[in-house]
Amino acid sequence: MIVLQLIGIGTGNPAHLTGEAIAALNAADLILVPRKENAPDLADLREAICAAVLTRPVPIIAFDMPVRAGEDYVQAVHAWHDAIAGAWRAAAATHLPRGGKVALLVWGDPSLYDSTLRIAARLPDVSVRMVPGITSVQALTAAHAIPLNPLAGAVTITTGRLLRSHGWPPEADTVVVMLDGGCAFETLDPVGITIWWGAYLGMPQQALDQGPLAEAGPRIAATRAALRARQGWIMDIYLLRKAPQ
Incomplete structure (x- = not known):
């Protein structure tokens, strides 16, 4: 039987791994690393994390990450997730024909705006175990040394797509925007x-900015474009907070 371990690895810094995550990686029989054509550095970072924490030899197998395609967003995502689940199954069948523990390193925490658990659900014959990790939300607030919520206030976590299409969420004091x-x-x-923004959190190229949105927004947009052009990819997150009325 295949046991799929989804291991939260923080935001790319080996120091973000919990003791439980390190133990799970060392107990694995196989570690799968996705390779994206437009972001090969992400696979290299996963392999560097493994090199930093593994205390025994564990086979690390890279696989080509399927690409999402299609006009309809929901249908395209479902087809993409099916393809990813198929890639996991094929790799496990090839390298662990008698079963064993397969580890997947997931940025941040597998429970928060990440589809790894939904993809794993497409493999009903596979046992799934999740190891939580430091989320990008935690990394952002720590980097700026700010509390997540205002005093007695609410926090809404949403995506850029939803913020763009629906605007500021009703009744929210603070909005965290991902993806x-x-x-x-x-x-x-x-x-x-006010905005607090961070990119590549926890990595050597970490970039931060904050301030009134009217002033910091254009600055962040320019910095973000430059970083993306330089790296070929970007992972960022930001927190928005309205001043008390």
């Missing part, structure tokens, strides 16, 4: 909003 392919904060009226 923003652009700069959805540019669609908001900036009056009274």
